[in-house]
Amino acid sequence: MTVRTPALADIPHLETERLILRAPEAADFDAFADFALSDRAHYVGGGPEHNTGYAWRVLATLAGHWHLRGFGIYVAQEKTTGQPIGSMGPWFPGNWPEPELSWTIWTEAAEGQGYAFEAVTTLRHHAYTVLGWITAVSYIDPGNARSRALAQRLGCQVDEGAAQPDFDDPVEVWRHPGPEDLK
């Protein structure tokens, strides 16, 4: 039985120098599950203690956000290999205090190449110019040194007064430069 995937939202196809940014799709499941069930996913609630059902629900959650909000997380695919290497984008589930720019690199091999910087720079521009955002934050686990370094490189600063999402553990709220700051 083959079922055509319905177009639930008009999900843009964006490109950076080295990446294609596109909608999450069913074929991403294996690569995503490898990440979500690895130690690398500890900062985003995953890890080896979970099972593939968990990974599938999270991937469905990423896709469903598009349907509810009209924007959401993209999967970044390497242009040269066609491999999905991470997921990032504007994220604003119903229990978030304000819209977030989020990022995750799925594999060790794709780390350290500036992929997240490249993708998030493009997606931040998209959020400000197409979605009309006037500000953006990123929620980062204080122990996640790599993501904190990227936030700094993106020009973000910790916003001590900003509201926290209702996680069990507190996160750092990194405030991005606004649209005017980036002109």
Added chain:
Amino acid sequence: MRGYRESDIDAFAEFYASDRSHFVGGPMTRELTCRAVMAYAGHWHLRGYGRWMIEDKATGDTLGNVGLWYPDGWPEPEIGWTLFNGAEGRGVATETALASRAYAYEVLGWSTSISLIALDNAPSQRLAQRMGAWLDGTFVHERYGEMQVWRHPNAKMEASP
């Protein structure tokens, strides 16, 4: 029977905060409820089918959700239904579950279907029976525990009453 909207989260949050939601994995916090509604919508994107919101034609009230559900870890695709508090006892689940089953057979070409029902969920077991389904073993889910597998009449049986 329609797709999901941001505003549906409030109705789910009220239901998932109530005791009745224990048949379907609840009670849940608002955070988990938001994730659950996103997953309901995202299932359509990943599988090409899913569960619909049920809306009362006359009043526009949301009454629950119903439809076709096959996340990773399920033994096979199922027909599932959940009615919010106060929507029970009016035949809403029967009407929409039958429409879901017809959609599975006629539009998607499914040859069989099941419903997974909690052992202590007598109202849903009665509904499965009314739909002509029969008990076909049990299934143990890693998170939800043991559930009854109700097997529905297949497409051919349904066409020849």
